[in-house]
Amino acid sequence: MESKVYYAMSFYNTTDTMQTEKKAKEQFEIHIMPTPRAISTSCxxxxxxxxxxxxxxxxxxxxxxxxxxxxxxEMKEDGEPKAESIFVREP
Incomplete structure (x- = not known):
C-alpha cells in the first residue's frame, strides 16, 4: 500500500477559512474538510x-x-497521518 500525500491549509477562525476558500477556488481544486488531527489549530x-x-x-x-x-x-500505511509544516503565520 502506497502512502497518500495531500496539502492542507488551516486557520484560526471560520471566517478566515471561508474568505480564503473563495480565493483558493479561483486557482485550485479544493475541498473544505475537518482539520486533520495531526494539525493543531483553533478552527x-x-x-x-x-x-x-x-x-x-x-x-x-x-x-x-x-x-x-x-x-x-502524509497518510502512512498504518492509517496515521504525519503532518509537516510548510508555512505558518501566527495571529
Whole structure:
C-alpha cells in the first residue's frame, strides 16, 4: 500500500477559512474538510488542496493576509497521518 500525500491549509477562525476558500477556488481544486488531527489549530475547518503543487500552494499562502498554516500531510500505511509544516503565520 502506497502512502497518500495531500496539502492542507488551516486557520484560526471560520471566517478566515471561508474568505480564503473563495480565493483558493479561483486557482485550485479544493475541498473544505475537518482539520486533520495531526494539525493543531483553533478552527475545526481546513482547505484541502487536491494536487501536489507545493510551490503554488506556498505562494498562495504567502499572498493571504490572515493567520494560517500550510501543511504537507502524509497518510502512512498504518492509517496515521504525519503532518509537516510548510508555512505558518501566527495571529
Amino acid at each position: 475545526g475547518l481546513a482547505i484541502r488542496f487536491e494536487g501536489v503543487d507545493e510551490q503554488a500552494y506556498l505562494q498562495f499562502a504567502l499572498q493571504q493576509q490572515v493567520p494560517l498554516g500550510l501543511y504537507r500531510i
